[in-house]
Amino acid sequence: MDPTAYLYSFSICGIYQVTHVLGSGSAGHVVRAFNNLTGQDVAIKMTHRVTDETVVVTSLEYEMAVYKLIPDGTHGFPSIHYSGKDANHHVLVMDMLGPDLDAIRRACRGTFTLRTVCMLADQMLQRLQFLHSRGLVCCDVKPQNFAMGAEDKDPNTVYMFDLAHSKMYIDDETGEHLPFQERRHSRGSIRYASVPAHHRHEVSRRDDIESLLYVLLELYHGSLPWDAIPTDDGRIELKIMLDMKADVSPTSPFGSLLARSPPEFAAYQAHCTNLTFGQKPDYSLLRGLFRERMRKEGWGNNSPFDWINGSVLEKGTLLPEEYVVDIKFVEEQEWNPNYM
Missing domain, CATH: 1.10.510.10 (Transferase(Phosphotransferase) domain 1)
Structure with a gap:
């Protein structure tokens, strides 16, 4: 998948407009989006909800519970802007970070x-x-x-x-x-x-x-x-x-x-x-x-x-002259800071 390819009209919770797919895995997807009201860039983890009556806690639901134990704004941990359901998905909206x-x-x-x-x-x-x-x-x-x-x-x-x-x-x-x-x-x-x-x-x-x-x-x-x-x-x-x-x-x-x-x-x-x-x-x-x-x-x-x-560094770096986190400098998955 081309990480620079824009998605067609797709929003989450009616607020977050998705622009790129950052990564996909067996547990779900990670996308890049921005807040329509503030313009803030965010990363969103999303996975399909279980539709039958079986009680199953997904890894994303579990991670949501873990983040609730970390006060919002804690230094060195991404802020969680929203965690819950959107249509047939569980979603976790957090700060967009730089490269890992x-x-x-x-x-x-x-x-x-x-x-x-x-x-x-x-x-x-x-x-x-x-x-x-x-x-x-x-x-x-x-x-x-x-x-x-x-x-x-x-x-x-x-x-x-x-x-x-x-x-x-x-x-x-x-x-x-x-x-x-x-x-x-x-x-x-x-x-x-x-x-x-x-x-x-x-x-x-x-x-x-x-x-x-x-x-x-x-x-x-x-x-x-x-x-x-x-x-x-x-x-x-x-x-x-x-x-x-x-x-x-x-x-x-x-x-x-x-x-x-x-x-x-x-x-x-x-x-x-x-x-x-x-x-x-x-x-x-x-x-x-x-x-x-x-x-x-x-x-x-x-x-x-x-x-x-x-x-x-003896051989320098492969980064651009100025350290800028931009999707065009990011390799698919390996560079993705929120890759699952």
């Missing part, structure tokens, strides 16, 4: 500088800390679920979105952490899944923190050791991936990656390893690792990101 971090990494020819990774890590840890404070774990921490703010609004803010895989880790009746269980249903992307998630253990806050470590390593190095496992057997692939993540000895692929990384990553990984099920991560300690590195290097927290100042 995976798309921007590719535009920066595969990797970010340590300065940019440090600034991103600081903000991403803040987003996870806030989500955890609401009794939620993300269960799907990956670069595609973090996007920069729109260029004309707040391009230096990292937004966390797409919470369809999130779940409560607090029992809403007792207020206590959910008990440890085995053989739980796996959630999210296995590429960034924690070791306990591989074992299908009940997830907790530590799992999000571990997943973020893999994300940050990928943003810095451009790849992860388990990217090219030489097998077509899915079960064998999962076993090898688990073994790689669990082995941090100096001669192992993951241990070697940590050894080639700035020391902050090894300290981060050590904190993950020492966390027990249900234990609260030390967010300040982890953020402090990257902040201290920035202080030592003389990097200000308001320094331009790599895609803003492409001259800091």
Whole structure:
């Protein structure tokens, strides 16, 4: 589908005029629209409603419920303008964001500088800390679920979105952490899944923190050791991936990656390893690792990101000279900040 192709007269809730299809998946569609009354650009997730009498909660309905736990206007989370029904669809109307971090990494020819990774890590840890404070774990921490703010609004803010895989880790009746269980249903992307998630253990806050470590390593190095496992057997692939993540000895692929990384990553990984099920991560300690590195290097927290100042990269970027979020610079699906 051509992402620049305009749709014929199509509005949602009589207010939002759809202009482009941003992405499609088994769960539904994501479209770009604008508010007829204010002109504001928005992104809209939509999926068909179940028409029979069977009680089925769609992933979009579930995500709507999750967003209700996050106060509107919370820094680093998109505002929800409307969630509910429109004709035969469930719809979720939210802020239009900029490109996601995976798309921007590719535009920066595969990797970010340590300065940019440090600034991103600081903000991403803040987003996870806030989500955890609401009794939620993300269960799907990956670069595609973090996007920069729109260029004309707040391009230096990292937004966390797409919470369809999130779940409560607090029992809403007792207020206590959910008990440890085995053989739980796996959630999210296995590429960034924690070791306990591989074992299908009940997830907790530590799992999000571990997943973020893999994300940050990928943003810095451009790849992860388990990217090219030489097998077509899915079960064998999962076993090898688990073994790689669990082995941090100096001669192992993951241990070697940590050894080639700035020391902050090894300290981060050590904190993950020492966390027990249900234990609260030390967010300040982890953020402090990257902040201290920035202080030592003389990097200000308001320094331009790599895609803003492409001259800091050895090969420059593939972005236009000025960072402008425009549909004509966006690749279908891969660059879509709200792709399902």
